[in-house]
Amino acid sequence: MDDTRDEELALRAGMLDRLATMRGRPLVDSVADAMLAVPRHVFVPNAPLSDAYGLGAVVTHRDRQGVATSSASAPGTVAGMLEQAEVCQGQRVLEIGAGTGYNAALLAHLVGQSGSVTTIEYDAEVADAARSHLDAYGANNVRVLTGDGTLGAAEDAPFDRILVTAGAWDVAGPWVEQLAPDGRLVLPLRLRGLTRVVAFERAVVGLRSVSVVEDGFIPMKGIGAIPEKNVPLGPGPDLTLRIDDGQPVNPSLLQALDGELALVWSDVVEPWAWTPEQDFWLATLPGFCRVFVNAEAVKAERIPRAKDPWGAWGVYSGASLAYLCSRQVGGTDQMPMLQVGACGFGPDGADLAQLLVGRVRAWQEQTAGGVEVMVEARPLSSMPLPAEDAALLVVDKLAHVFVVTASPAPVSVEV
Ligand SMILES: C[S@@+](CC[C@H](N)C(=O)[O-])C[C@H]1O[C@@H](n2cnc3c(N)ncnc32)[C@H](O)[C@@H]1O
Structure with missing residues (x-):
């Protein structure tokens, strides 16, 4: 019995060690104590112990x-x-x-x-x-x-x-x-x-x-439950646009992939990186969406690879769209250096691609020291604050208006 307890404790301690390594810092003491005390495997009885004490979600x-x-x-x-x-x-x-x-x-x-x-x-x-x-x-x-x-x-x-x-x-x-x-x-x-x-x-x-x-x-x-809207484009489908907040879609968007592809490369070269604050800055653009790129279509060279592995940020307007992509320009297979660009489709695809690339470049130039993001949730009935003019993003919902501000705030650069 004691042996089993020791083994279970060792499993939990191992999970915490791996977690600390993954995050690059230890957990806050009270949270670590709780996670050491509570046996996760009791809550996922059908999962193998390796999953119960792994770092993934257990569906x-x-x-x-x-x-x-x-x-x-x-x-x-x-x-x-x-x-x-x-x-x-x-x-x-x-x-x-x-x-x-x-x-x-x-x-x-x-x-x-x-x-x-x-x-x-x-x-x-x-x-x-x-x-x-x-x-x-x-x-x-x-x-x-x-x-x-x-x-x-x-x-x-x-x-x-x-x-x-x-x-x-x-x-x-x-x-x-x-x-x-x-x-x-x-x-x-x-x-x-x-x-x-x-x-x-x-x-x-x-x-x-x-x-x-x-x-x-x-x-x-x-x-x-307020689901996002999925808009499939091309055979396969080659691209699927995921659109939030009920932003309208013109039916002509479904033909966007029929025309020529426009590629625009920025001078931003970096190892792949999370860009959580920059994402809010892109989200201010009308028609902001997530674009899922079909791996088979990339392999067949019908469309460029998405900048991020789980889908790229993009924008659409009328019959056109663009999304962020990247290409390896140095580094190693393990740590590639990637040049950030955007690809556009449809009559205004080149302009939209230019817009995305301009935003990424402006963000890089203005936020080299890092930024802090703050979110306010204000009841819909309340008066707008002057600060909303300087906000990164303002989103009206059913019960609240959400105001996202960044400090220091980037200046809008239209290209
Ligand atoms: C990621 S799981 C939660 C994990 C959980 N806290 C745990 O420790 O295992 C999300 C859960 O939220 C539940 N859920 C979704 N919408 C809900 C709602 N409106 N009210 C209550 N539960 C909800 C889902 O059924 C699901 O079981």
Whole structure:
């Protein structure tokens, strides 16, 4: 029995070591203690131990098309969110998206016996599994509710912390109403197709971020579900545009790939890199979208390779579109040096490609020292602030208008 405990503890310690190496820094002590104490394999009983203590998400439920609908999020995602939340002993916490119950168990550990956790799961079968995992672990300060987490849990409010573990398109009114005056709301928020985990606290008007981190999540179900629109183009399809926030599409866009390709190269050469702040700067362009590029079409040289492996940022307008691409101009196979460019299709494709490249170049020139991004969520009924004029991005949703500012702010350069 002791041997088994030692082995399990070693598995958890190994997971934390690999996590620290991956992030380049150790976890915050309280979060590391919780992840050492809670046996993740109890919450994913059908997964091999190597997956339970691996660094990936463990998918537990899929829909008929094979798309993941529930999972134990990747340990790095879980740890990052808990660090942003800064959960303390004795607090009352609400989690939206119980999933396997693993995060609820970590929260239960962080709040201790003097605190409490309410977790809501939309899918009844998933909620039952979460209950049985939490029972097997022995958490006695967690309540699992089945229902739509967008409505919160008014009977247990107010909450010191609210953590949403499914991708949200807006900040739901009940979450703000049920948050304690000095509470913190942490949620993966989609803005123009960009998902960021934002930790919000109350401001004079609405909410203001205290941290913003890039990550991805299973989308919200129920009344808060606002899907993006997928527009397939060409045979295959060669490209699929994913468009957020109901931006309109002209039917002529479907013929965009019929014409000539225009390629524009920038003088930006860099190793492949995350560009999370630059992404907001590109998202200010009308018709901003994510472009998924078919690998077979790239191999057949019908279209250029996307700049980013999971899809490129792009823009569309009328019957034209452009997306960011890259080509290797040096370095090694392991660490290639990439020149950033854009390729355009349709009558205005060359202009759109030029616009994208101009934005990337302007960002590089103006933000060499790095920038900090801040997000405000203001109730739709509130008066616009003068600061909105200087904002990087303003997105109107159903309950809130989101204002993203960067410091220092880049100056718009039209090309
Ligand atoms: C990434 S998983 C959550 C991981 C979970 N926190 C864990 O520790 O295993 C997202 C979960 O959110 C649930 N979900 C999605 N929309 C929801 C909603 N409106 N209300 C409650 N749960 C929701 C999904 O069914 C899924 O189980």
